[in-house]
Amino acid sequence: xxxxxxxxxxxxxxxxxxxxxxxxxxxxxxxxxxxxxxxxxxxxxxxxxxxxxxxxxxxxxxxxxxxxxxxxxxxxxxxxxxxxxxxxxxxxxxxxxxxxxxxxxxxxxxxxxxxxxxxxxxxxxxxxxxxxxxxxxxxxxxxxxxxxxxxxxxxxxxxxxxxxxxxxxxxxxxxxxxxxxxxxxxxxxxxxxxxxxxxxxxxxxxxxxxxxxxxxxxxxxxxxxxxxxxxxxxxxxxxxxxxxxxxxxxxxxxxxxxxxxxxxxxxxxxxxxxxxxxxxxxxxxxxxxxxxxxxxxxxxxxxxxxxxxxxxxxxxxxxxxxxxxxxxxxxxxxxxxxxxxxxxxxxxxxxxxxxxxxxxxxxxxxxx
Amino acid sequence: xxxxxxxxxxxxxxxxxxxxxxxxxxxxxxxxxxxxxxxxxxxxxxxxxxxxxxxxxxxxxxxxxxxxxxxxxxxxxxxxxxxxxxxxxxxxxxxxxxxxxxxxxxxxxxxxxxxxxxxxxxxxxxxxxxxxxxxxxxxxxxxxxxxxxxxxxxxxxxxxxxxxxxxxxxxxxxxxxxxxxxxxxxxxxxxxxxxxxxxxxxxxxxxxxxxxxxxxxxxxxxxxxxxxxxxxxxxxxxxxxxxxxxxxxxxxxxxxxxxxxxxxxxxxxxxxxxxxxxxxxxxxxxxxxxxxxxxxxxxxxxxxxxxxxxxxxxxxxxxxxxxxxxxxxxxxxxxxxxxxxxxxxxxxxxxxxxxxxxxxxxxxxxxx
Numbered sequence: 001x002x003x004x005x006x007x008x009x010x011x012x013x014x015x016x017x018x019x020x021x022x023x024x025x026x027x028x029x030x031x032x033x034x035x036x037x038x039x040x041x042x043x044x045x046x047x048x049x050x051x052x053x054x055x056x057x058x059x060x061x062x063x064x065x066x067x068x069x070x071x072x073x074x075x076x077x078x079x080x081x082x083x084x085x086x087x088x089x090x091x092x093x094x095x096x097x098x099x100x101x102x103x104x105x106x107x108x109x110x111x112x113x114x115x116x117x118x119x120x121x122x123x124x125x126x127x128x129x130x131x132x133x134x135x136x137x138x139x140x141x142x143x144x145x146x147x148x149x150x151x152x153x154x155x156x157x158x159x160x161x162x163x164x165x166x167x168x169x170x171x172x173x174x175x176x177x178x179x180x181x182x183x184x185x186x187x188x189x190x191x192x193x194x195x196x197x198x199x200x201x202x203x204x205x206x207x208x209x210x211x212x213x214x215x216x217x218x219x220x221x222x223x224x225x226x227x228x229x230x231x232x233x234x235x236x237x238x239x240x241x242x243x244x245x246x247x248x249x250x251x252x253x254x255x256x257x258x259x260x261x262x263x264x265x266x267x268x269x270x271x272x273x274x275x276x277x278x279x280x281x282x283x284x285x286x287x288x289x290x291x292x293x294x295x296x297x298x299x300x301x302x303x304x305x306x307x308x309x310x311x312x313x314x315x316x317x318x319x320x321x322x323x324x325x326x327x328x329x330x331x332x333x334x335x336x337x338x339x340x341x342x343x344x345x346x347x348x349x350x351x352x353x354x355x356x357x358x359x360x361x362x363x364x365x366x367x368x
Numbered sequence: 369x370x371x372x373x374x375x376x377x378x379x380x381x382x383x384x385x386x387x388x389x390x391x392x393x394x395x396x397x398x399x400x401x402x403x404x405x406x407x408x409x410x411x412x413x414x415x416x417x418x419x420x421x422x423x424x425x426x427x428x429x430x431x432x433x434x435x436x437x438x439x440x441x442x443x444x445x446x447x448x449x450x451x452x453x454x455x456x457x458x459x460x461x462x463x464x465x466x467x468x469x470x471x472x473x474x475x476x477x478x479x480x481x482x483x484x485x486x487x488x489x490x491x492x493x494x495x496x497x498x499x500x501x502x503x504x505x506x507x508x509x510x511x512x513x514x515x516x517x518x519x520x521x522x523x524x525x526x527x528x529x530x531x532x533x534x535x536x537x538x539x540x541x542x543x544x545x546x547x548x549x550x551x552x553x554x555x556x557x558x559x560x561x562x563x564x565x566x567x568x569x570x571x572x573x574x575x576x577x578x579x580x581x582x583x584x585x586x587x588x589x590x591x592x593x594x595x596x597x598x599x600x601x602x603x604x605x606x607x608x609x610x611x612x613x614x615x616x617x618x619x620x621x622x623x624x625x626x627x628x629x630x631x632x633x634x635x636x637x638x639x640x641x642x643x644x645x646x647x648x649x650x651x652x653x654x655x656x657x658x659x660x661x662x663x664x665x666x667x668x669x670x671x672x673x674x675x676x677x678x679x680x681x682x683x684x685x686x687x688x689x690x691x692x693x694x695x696x697x698x699x700x701x702x703x704x705x706x707x708x709x710x711x712x713x714x715x716x717x718x719x720x721x722x723x724x725x726x727x728x729x730x731x732x733x734x735x736x
Contacts, residue, residue, distance in 0.1 A: 001414055001630070002407070002410045002411055002414055002626075004395040004398050004411070004623045004626055004627055005394070005395065005398060007398055007399070007401060007407050007408075007411075008401075008407065009399040009401070010399070010401050010402065010405065012400065012401070012402060014402055016616060017400050017401075017402060017403070017616065017619060019399075019400075020399065020400045025397040025398075025399065025400075025620075026373070026397060027372040027373065028396060028397055028620060029393045029394060029396055029397035030372050030373060030375055030393075031375070031377040031378070031387075031388065031393065032380065032385050032387075032388045032393075032564075032570050032571075033375060033376075033377070033378050033380070033385075033698075034378065034380060034382055034385060034698045035385070035571070037378065037692070037698060038692075039370070039375050039376065040375075042370045043370055043372070043375075046369055046370055066435060066436060066439075066572065067434060067435050067439065067597060067615075068434060068597075068615045068616045068617070068618065069615075069616065070596065070597050070615045070616075071434075071435065071597045071615070074595060074596055074597050098596070101596060102596045104592075105592055105593070105594050105595070105596055106594070107594075194616065196400075196616055202400050202618065202619055202620040202621075203400075203403070203616040203617065203618050203619055204434065204572060204617075204618025204619075204620075204621055224472075224473055225473070226473050226474070226475075226594050226595075227442060227473070227594075227595060228438065228442055228466075228469060228470045228473055229435060229436075229438050229439045229442050247435075247436045247437075247438045247439075248384060248385065248436045248437065248438075248562065248564055248571040249436075249571065249572075250436065250570065250571050250572025250618070250621065251385060251570055251571055251572075252393075252396060252570040252572075252621075252624075253570075253572055253618065253620075253621065255372045256620075258370075258372055259372055262369070324405070324406075330401075330402045330405060
């Protein structure tokens with residue numbers, strides 16, 4: 001039997017979770033209070049206000065789901081889609097493909113378009129698909145594709161999606177807090193993230209926000225949301241002034257998110273995006289020096305997730321094991337068509353600094 | 369903006385969450401490691417072993433869902449039921465009614481039987497319903513009905529359910545760790561609980577176990593589970609030897625559960641049930657002395673949840689507010705037909721001792 005206090009700490013530089021600030025761990029360890037305690041309702045109010053700042057939105061329906069980022073994806077599709085609704089999913093990697101699968105399980109009628117891994121969609125491609133196969137109730141796309149490290153520009157996509165009268169759902173799991181996301185400015189109808197990436201909170205929560213058109217779609221449903229646990233028509237009464245008991249929120253994780261969001265906003269969004277960009281540039285230069293090539297098109301490289309090809313013939317799994325065992329650094333393996341051929345290096349939240357970059361580059365020099 | 373470290377601690381004597389042992393809070397605050405870290409996989413293995421002891425089962429498929437107890441209920445129904453399957457749900461309070469609703473959202477064809485609040489089912493009633501309206505794929509019942517404080521005997525129900533060839537699903541949310549549950553001995557096919565009740569772990573996890581017939585039903589499904597996040601055919605590959613990445617587990621909550629389960633098993637199940645029984649007897653005697661009457665039939669009173677009628681004309685909400693503000697003690701309100709007319713007092717996990725009982729009785733003397 002392991003003792004939790006004996007676990008060896010890691011420097012987390014994979015695709016998430018990222019390193020958690022001790023302030024957040026400390027807040028999380030405060031005594032649990034009840035989910036209807038007036039003090040806890042204030043914690044929820046604060047979280048809502050801070051999430052609005054983070055998503056850059058005035059959306060009333062801004063909250064966190066009590067599950068990981070995948071619960072957030074599922075919540076969005078389960079709430080926005082009814083059986084038979086036509087949706088278009090843009091697939092540029094594992095998480096786009098996952099969105100297709102989750103939409104199908106929500107009994108949507110799904111059309112997909114795809115681009116090669118490591119590239120992103122041009123707005124015309126989306127417009128053309130909507131023209132040919134639409135109209136669609138909803139278009140889903142991933143902003144920061146964790147499997148490839150490609151950053152999808154959202155604003156031009158939003159324009160064509162709204163021109164065609166559809167709702168836009170954006171997965172911001174690996175991006176929010178590390179790269180720009182302007183929910184109101186870009187007119188994103190629904191957007192979700194995970195707590196454990198660029199927010200540097202422990203995993204287990206999925207903050208999300210829903211604009212007026214999305215709320216209208218949810219309110220006007222003809223059929224119940226298939227998930228009771230993730231049903232926004234119920235959840236909004238717990239987060240709203242009614243305070244109707246729904247599920248028992250994971251109190252201590254909410255404490256952690258509260259403190260993590262305070263840290264994000266103390267730094268400021270623009271400063272935070274800049275820091276992620278600077279860490280990325282330092283890492284990129286160092287990886288170049290080691291002869292490691294990025295998987296994604298340089299024109300759309302995501303700073304928070306660096307997917308690089310491992311040298312031909314090199315056993316990437318052994319390399320990762322050495323990084324963990326000899327240096328205490330965790331990075332991620334390649335996914336899908338890059339399994340066994342790539343590493344995924346995260347620079348997220350607390351991990352996006354020169355110290356992390358130098359530690360990893362130093363270790364890579366030894367093991368390559 | 370609130371500071372989490374400024375929150376006033378409470379003595380949690382409502383229907384959950386219950387007081388959390390400082391050992392658990394401390395374990396939870398250890399640095400986050402990755403969800404595929406070999407150290408974390410050992411944590412998961414330990415959790416599985418300890419959950420088998422807790423549920424008294426050898427079931428291979430024993431794990432925790434990464435969501436609250438309601439996610440566990442939804443997971444069981446989503447996995448065990450396919451659209452059109454006939455299920456029988458036994459309703460004796462809010463959580464039985466909830467099970468009906470969740471089964472309907474899983475597109476089951478649901479029949480319900482019910483008994484008055486505060487009473488439990490006799491096996492003959494269930495047998496008769498199965499005879500009249502069956503056959504059913506599954507029968508769902510709540511062991512410890514948190515809304516009424518009635519304890520449903522499971523073993524006789526199990527006999528009639530299996531005689532009719534159905535699967536038995538038991539909600540053990542408010543009971544497990546506080547009253548007996550013998551999954552193998554009683555032949556319970558699927559059983560789930562919540563982390564925040566008699567296990568005294570923070571909320572956010574739902575441990576569950578599935579016997580061979582349940583696993584067979586899940587494996588042989590003709591349609592995908594409607595929830596990707598809760599799909600046991602995927603989850604079992606993450607918990608099993610394959611270790612296939614599914615979702616990012618809420619690492620620190622798993623730490624907490626690991627430590628909470630260690631505490632449960634250090635004490636021993638029989639000793640723990642005895643302690644809950646003793647605390648209940650002390651509370652019951654004290655409440656009698658104050659003239660407060662229990663809501664449930666005394667023959668089936670659940671020791672872990674004491675629902676008592678508040679005196680006629682007494683404003684129960686003001687009473688609860690005084691308990692919190694003047695004494696730092698949280699108890700729960702009545703639900704459903706007992707809203708405004710009852711209190712629900714939990715004696716769960718860390719809260720099932722003389723100290724809690726005395727503190728509450730002392731406070732009640734002042735406010736009544």
